[in-house]
Amino acid sequence: MSLKAFHLVFILVSILFSAGMALWAFKTGASDGLGLGCSAASVLMAVYCVRFVIKSKSIIT
Numbered sequence: 001m002s003l004k005a006f007h008l009v010f011i012l013v014s015i016l017f018s019a020g021m022a023l024w025a026f027k028t029g030a031s032d033g034l035g036l037g038c039s040a041a042s043v044l045m046a047v048y049c050v051r052f053v054i055k056s057k058s059i060i061t
Helices: 003-028 032-059
Strands: none
Touching: 003 032
């Protein structure tokens, strides 16, 4: 597995964990701040993942 592939898998797993934590926080009523923070982190990581894929096409073969 290349470093690029590992990076993508790591980002995707992080997005899933963060989204799951947000769902859990909202579903159980644990904390609105936790849910919002994890939701924001999921969105930002998804944006980062897309930008990484675009940039890595021109740099990494």
